[in-house]
Amino acid sequence: MASNTDTTYPTVTDADEPVDVHSPVAEHAVELATARKDILRIATAGSVDDGKSTLIGRLLYDSKAIFEDQYEAVARASKGDHVDLALLTDGLRAEREQGITIDVAYRYFATPRRTFILADTPGHVQYTRNMVTGASTADLAIVLVDARKGMVEQSRRHAFLASLLRVPHLVVAVNKMDLVDWSEEVFEAIADEFSAFAAKLSVPDLTVVPISALHGDNVVTHSAKTPWYEGPTLLHHLEHVHVASDRNLTDARFPVQYVVRPQTEEHHDYRGYAGTVASGVFRTGDDVQVLPSGLTTTIAGIDGPRGPVDEAFPPMAVTLRLADDLDVSRGDLVCKPENAPTVTQDLDALVCWMAEEPLRPRQRIAVKHTTRTVRAVVKELAYRLDVNTLHRDREATELGLNDIGRVRLRVTQPLFVDDYTRNRATGRFILVDEATNATVGAGMLTPAG
Numbered sequence: 001m002a003s004n005t006d007t008t009y010p011t012v013t014d015a016d017e018p019v020d021v022h023s024p025v026a027e028h029a030v031e032l033a034t035a036r037k038d039i040l041r042i043a044t045a046g047s048v049d050d051g052k053s054t055l056i057g058r059l060l061y062d063s064k065a066i067f068e069d070q071y072e073a074v075a076r077a078s079k080g081d082h083v084d085l086a087l088l089t090d091g092l093r094a095e096r097e098q099g100i101t102i103d104v105a106y107r108y109f110a111t112p113r114r115t116f117i118l119a120d121t122p123g124h125v126q127y128t129r130n131m132v133t134g135a136s137t138a139d140l141a142i143v144l145v146d147a148r149k150g151m152v153e154q155s156r157r158h159a160f161l162a163s164l165l166r167v168p169h170l171v172v173a174v175n176k177m178d179l180v181d182w183s184e185e186v187f188e189a190i191a192d193e194f195s196a197f198a199a200k201l202s203v204p205d206l207t208v209v210p211i212s213a214l215h216g217d218n219v220v221t222h223s224a225k226t227p228w229y230e231g232p233t234l235l236h237h238l239e240h241v242h243v244a245s246d247r248n249l250t251d252a253r254f255p256v257q258y259v260v261r262p263q264t265e266e267h268h269d270y271r272g273y274a275g276t277v278a279s280g281v282f283r284t285g286d287d288v289q290v291l292p293s294g295l296t297t298t299i300a301g302i303d304g305p306r307g308p309v310d311e312a313f314p315p316m317a318v319t320l321r322l323a324d325d326l327d328v329s330r331g332d333l334v335c336k337p338e339n340a341p342t343v344t345q346d347l348d349a350l351v352c353w354m355a356e357e358p359l360r361p362r363q364r365i366a367v368k369h370t371t372r373t374v375r376a377v378v379k380e381l382a383y384r385l386d387v388n389t390l391h392r393d394r395e396a397t398e399l400g401l402n403d404i405g406r407v408r409l410r411v412t413q414p415l416f417v418d419d420y421t422r423n424r425a426t427g428r429f430i431l432v433d434e435a436t437n438a439t440v441g442a443g444m445l446t447p448a449g
């Protein structure tokens with residue numbers, strides 16, 4: 001068997017992010033994951049001016065994730081008494097958006113305990129779309145609320161989306177506490193209202209923190225202004241929230257991203273299948289099944305970026321070597337014979353529509369599911385959901401921009417799917433306009449109800 005320790009294989013980039021598939025950030029994430037650092041993926045949401053940029057700036061600054069010269073530039077550009085940390089975030093955001101139509105910017109920061117990948121989803125325009133994009137892979141969502149305004153319609157909407165996307169942990173950051181005199185009553189009223197709403201949504205874990213992003217209170221260090229608050233600071237919670245058990249380590253799913261066949265003399269008989277483990281655990285010697293062929297074999301070896309590894313689990317990017325020379329190609333799925341996903345051409349999903357041009361029955365569209373892209377036709381729109389009242393409008397004939405509804409699709413080739421509630425990686429897909437290649441929707445395969 002060929003050894004690969006001195007061979008550089010291309011890095012897997014696109015199995016984990018639904019939209020920003022080729023970003024260097026995704027590559028970096030894979031790097032970090034394979035280095036086995038503990039990673040927390042965070043999605044942020046808030047309405048305009050709630051202080052999201054300031055909070056992100058504060059987290060980056062206080063965790064020393066920015067360079068001194070960046071801070072000095074921001075300090076010089078700030079008006080008034082305070083250094084405007086939002087300039088930092090907005091500056092980065094502007095840089096990121098130059099020339100590319102990506103709405104979600106990913107940022108990194110790290111503490112000795114954890115590495116954080118923060119999906120910064122601009123609140124004002126198309127927030128549903130941005131949040132769906134950012135939150136579908138998130139371990140935790142932060143919803144910002146302005147303490148002066150309390151819970152507003154968008155807070156409800158963001159909490160609803162986080163629960164719809166099955167984000168396991170929700171944090172409500174009650175910001176601008178300095179503007180309500182650090183009032184415990186104001187904070188408690190918001191916390192109570194939010195908890196009551198979250199209880200209706202099956203939010204598994206809710207934490208509410210009183211903060212001032214501008215002044216840094218309870219963001220990284222405990223504030224002397226809120227002696228009545230005994231909970232964790234925001235960063236402490238982010239560092240300690242327990243996420244390992246949120247990952248599905250039961251159902252082994254490895255969507256093949258590409259076949260690795262180095263063209264060098266030395267490695268001419270090497271063949272591996274590269275991808276990111278979507279769920280479950282793969283070990284050398286395991287019996288596996290490849291879909292759609294249904295053929296079975298065993299794993300001869302697993303190669304990580306730094307050489308062979310004994311086992312692979314999500315979200316590690318690895319190359320699997322199989323004992324038999326099967327015909328495996330991009331879009332195939334490696335799983336375990338006794339625990340295969342559903343193979344189907346009929347998708348029944350909650351779809352969040354993200355295009356100006358509405359979604360309508362009989363429309364043709366492309367479906368991108370894990371590493372497989374297939375053509376599809378919209379068979380039926382069962383209902384459109386009102387996110388504020390949770391009412392289902394069964395008379396609806398189309399889904400407009402940012403609408404959510406239950407849609408049935410028929411795809412031209414089988415997909416290997418799981419229920420989204422069980423497996424976020426194989427239970428979601430994105431909808432792509434065939435003509436423009438733009439992402440126009442995101443779907444979650446959840447049981448019809």
Ligand SMILES: Nc1nc2c(ncn2[C@@H]2O[C@H](COP(=O)(O)OP(=O)(O)OP(=O)(O)O)[C@@H](O)[C@H]2O)c(=O)[nH]1
Nearest residue numbers: 047048049050051052053054086123176212213214
């Ligand atoms: N007093 C006070 N002002 C704050 C606090 N956090 C943010 N602000 C101010 O609120 C305004 C809006 O903050 P941003 O961080 O730009 O708000 P945002 O939600 O990120 O807005 P977008 O980026 O446009 O979505 C700015 O003037 C901030 O300085 C806070 O804790 N206290």
